[in-house]
Amino acid sequence: MAAHEPATLDSVAARAGVSRQTVSNVLRHPARVAEGTRERVLAAIRESGYRASLPARQLATRRAHAIAVRAERQQDGISGLVLDAFYHGLAEAGQDNGLRVVLYAQPADEAAELEIIDDLVQTGAADAVVLTATSADDQRPAYLAGSGTTFCAFGRPWGHDDEPHDWVDVDGALGTGLAVQHLLGLGRRSIAYLGWPGDGAEPSTGSDRRRGWLEAIDEAGLGTPVEIHSLNDAAAAEAAVSTLLAGADAPDAIVCASDTLALGAHRAAVAAAGGGTPTTVVGFDATPVAAALGLVSVAQPIDQAAHLCIDLLTARFESPDRPARGVLVPPVLHLPA
Amino acid sequence: MAAHEPATLDSVAARAGVSRQTVSNVLRHPARVAEGTRERVLAAIRESGYRASLPARQLATRRAHAIAVRAERQQDGISGLVLDAFYHGLAEAGQDNGLRVVLYAQPADEAAELEIIDDLVQTGAADAVVLTATSADDQRPAYLAGSGTTFCAFGRPWGHDDEPHDWVDVDGALGTGLAVQHLLGLGRRSIAYLGWPGDGAEPSTGSDRRRGWLEAIDEAGLGTPVEIHSLNDAAAAEAAVSTLLAGADAPDAIVCASDTLALGAHRAAVAAAGGGTPTTVVGFDATPVAAALGLVSVAQPIDQAAHLCIDLLTARFESPDRPARGVLVPPVLHLPA
DNA sequence: CTCAAATGTTTGAGCGCTCAAACCGTAACG
DNA sequence: CGTTACGGTTTGAGCGCTCAAACATTTGAG
Incomplete structure (x- = not known):
């Protein structure tokens, strides 16, 4: 039952009697493959328990298929944005769009954080960042926009309408x-x-x-x-x-x-x-x-906001030069049980 | 200032007048390289702003250098483990150990979750999993142990002393x-x-x-x-x-x-x-x-628990067959301000 | 003065995938 | 009946790194 040597594109290809590339096409561009071949390949994939190697794909496509988000340092405050729900929403929406969510620990200051983000993006660990808890005197959006890093903020660019970027916020x-x-x-x-x-x-x-x-x-x-x-x-x-x-x-x-x-x-x-x-x-x-x-x-409809962030990011991956977009989501009143 | 073609091992090697492998050694096994060479290479690295490609490394080493953790579905309860702090702790401890933390959304049931975990591990997106909120009737530890997936639980194997695994828990x-x-x-x-x-x-x-x-x-x-x-x-x-x-x-x-x-x-x-x-x-x-x-x-000293989970995992990466270990951390009493 | 053992460095191969270009039949057209 | 077109498929190259083995160079013993 357990395939010991993990299946690769080549091993699946051999089993199905086609070439490596055809197997790849079945997975990424099914339309390019003839119906019969496709089914044969799919069967081979199923039988061998093939799972595409993410690193290999990343290396070849130069895309991480992942986004980064900050894990907030413990804030002892009573209220404040509870991010658990936001993380779940991001992970969920990400899964639906082939994006993984990677966490980075909030460092001591903004400069250090920007360094971490650069690192994540330049090493190919993430394609984009979701910024949380943005404020008016936040350096991050301007810096990221300047360095050409793709990002989406949860929070409006208060008073920074000159340098627009993708954002989602609650009304x-x-x-x-x-x-x-x-x-x-x-x-x-x-x-x-x-x-x-x-x-x-x-x-x-x-x-x-x-x-x-x-x-x-x-x-x-x-x-x-x-x-x-x-x-x-x-x-x-x-x-x-x-x-x-x-x-x-x-x-x-x-x-x-x-x-x-x-x-x-x-x-x-x-x-x-x-x-x-x-x-x-x-x-x-x-x-x-x-x-x-x-x-x-x-x-605040946190889950919805998270999904919208992913939507904006995937849209931007597809057309990197489209104008920045902002989305406002309506909150609802919570009555105690 | 901005190096347009991102630097690679080869480009750095050329600049320093050494071979690709020597640059790699400077980074991963500094002791193997002569002092003078090392400094020359480090200078070249600095000048070119070189950042190692993670995917390439992952592909070559067959290690993701990442661990997965579940993003909890919104639980409307008042108390319960606040995971924000745990996530931050994991990310922080992970960063210190060259491990990134990837999030997966909690699905509807345990079976679906196990599938997600398998996927993450088999596609090379993560090397191990940190299990949270484990309970006595939890299927996950036994399954993961059975499938040979590396993991560490935050929570003791209540009543399952027969199939031991690494864990951290609060006393x-x-x-x-x-x-x-x-x-x-x-x-x-x-x-x-x-x-x-x-x-x-x-x-x-x-x-x-x-x-x-x-x-x-x-x-x-x-x-x-x-x-x-x-x-x-x-x-x-x-x-x-x-x-x-x-x-x-x-x-x-x-x-x-x-x-x-x-x-x-x-x-x-x-x-x-x-x-x-x-x-x-x-x-x-x-x-x-x-x-x-x-x-x-x-x-509960959540941050400490997260760090310990990372410690146990890194230790296991080093010696996969060492006996399972459990760590109990002492809580402290919180008096209101 | 020779040979073996360190020490430092390079070479070759390969990780598993995707891109672009090449290839090959067969159908459509003049 | 030759030519073009095209759907379907394969080939070659390369992404950027690490492993193991090969290769120089120096050193210490016999």
Whole structure:
């Protein structure tokens, strides 16, 4: 049963009574081969348990048929993008497209990371990279674009519209908009926003989420809304929200830019309520923490985003010079079980 | 600056005025090359920006210099092994040992997974596999051992001591023991255990954690301890613990087999306390959820475990027939910030 | 002064595949 | 009936590396 000498293109060819190249054609360009021959070859392949050698193929085609993605260094934060799902999505979509996913460990700084990426690409270990957690002051996209490395970012090129590249991102504004809709449906009328510092200025993930909240409030014709800001830290958020809730213009609901902020806000709300019903808090990211606290949270369709990244990359492999494309995916509201 | 035709062994050799093989030796077996030659070659390598082609190397050595690991399908559970950290650890340790990490998507069932693994190994995409989340009724270790595939499991071969293999696991008994020590230090004297169904019988992760609790209790000379069981579900755990706390033998602390159980237990404790100080709950896994709730939890040293997996694999690559080895790593108690 | 053993370096072959070009029948056309 | 065209197939070369063996050169012993 076990073929000891692993089958090669040549051994299969001999068995089927054809040439090496014909076997290859059966696998890669079936149309080129006559029906009868094809079947004979397929039978030989099946009988011998032939598996094409990836390295040989890579060497001949000069393509790795693999993409690289960073394995995030342990971030002890409560929320933040949980990448497990993203990795699974990439691997799954990759499998469907003949791409393997290779992981590289996040190094200390961006320079070191760019070195690793170069290495991966130049040694032929990967054809392209998927960038995660991109931010406005990220050096990586510009560098990769400059060095001609194929890549797709999960995250928009905030404020870098000059040097465009392929990207996929979640529509944060839509997410906070959904949160507001939900709260309006619940009868809330004074819906505050808890965002990150610097939210209002430069384009960023934070400003995007804030905008969604603001637009939804405006659209509903509610008065001037309250907004506060805090570093992405539960304790800091708790303090900020405590102050807010103790004040005169205490809202009856708070939309947060992250689940970490939401956790702090929720704690403050519970404390302020003193046994009563706390102010409703909506989070962002739908992490297990939000679920554990019973909070509504905006969920990013990570799996879909991963599939789209692969789609963009395969499309680019086919036409390397096509214009850069960006895709925005809609989030959904996660209600606790 | 940019070398257009990527440098090869031959181009570097020509530049240094030596043969192809000498350049290869400088890289792989520096001792074989005379000092002067070596330096000349290294200079040529540096100047030309040479990077060894991985596929070519793989083809010639018949080694992929890569290991495969499963990308877990989205598990919506609150706790459970957070693999992000494991992936990072593997990638990091792999980089130090010249091993890349390739991801494969968890398929619908074990049979499909074994097929994927076979494929990865037979096509030369990976030399070995790291198995995660192994359980007692897992088919994978036996199959892989049978098919001669090199692998290392993160998880002990519970009840399968007959077919031994390399593994790394966290000492669960030690973990729950630490939890008990901690509670004793806090002055608790009636420390219950909330475990999974079937804890007591067959060897398993659950029975191991339970044993640690029990032994620590016995050692402290406390009376017959209370233990209850629940499926790994927060709602179910909450119900079970509510009943327990309402009864006559309500404990003053509860050690849980997971953070999911701990979440349920904590909810029940808060409810039962009615505003007072709730019964102390200790979790297992130190997930963000436990941190968010302010619970003490047993943390698995995931990063260390990943490094050990790589160590075991590299050792096995060197001596394929050495006896199987298992390593137990000690967890640590995580106190909330 | 000769021969064998180190030491350092090169040569030849081959890993298993794909590309491009060459080849070979047979059908279609003038 | 010769010529062109074309589907189907094979041949030759090469991708960039490592292995083993062959080859120089130096060195130390007899």
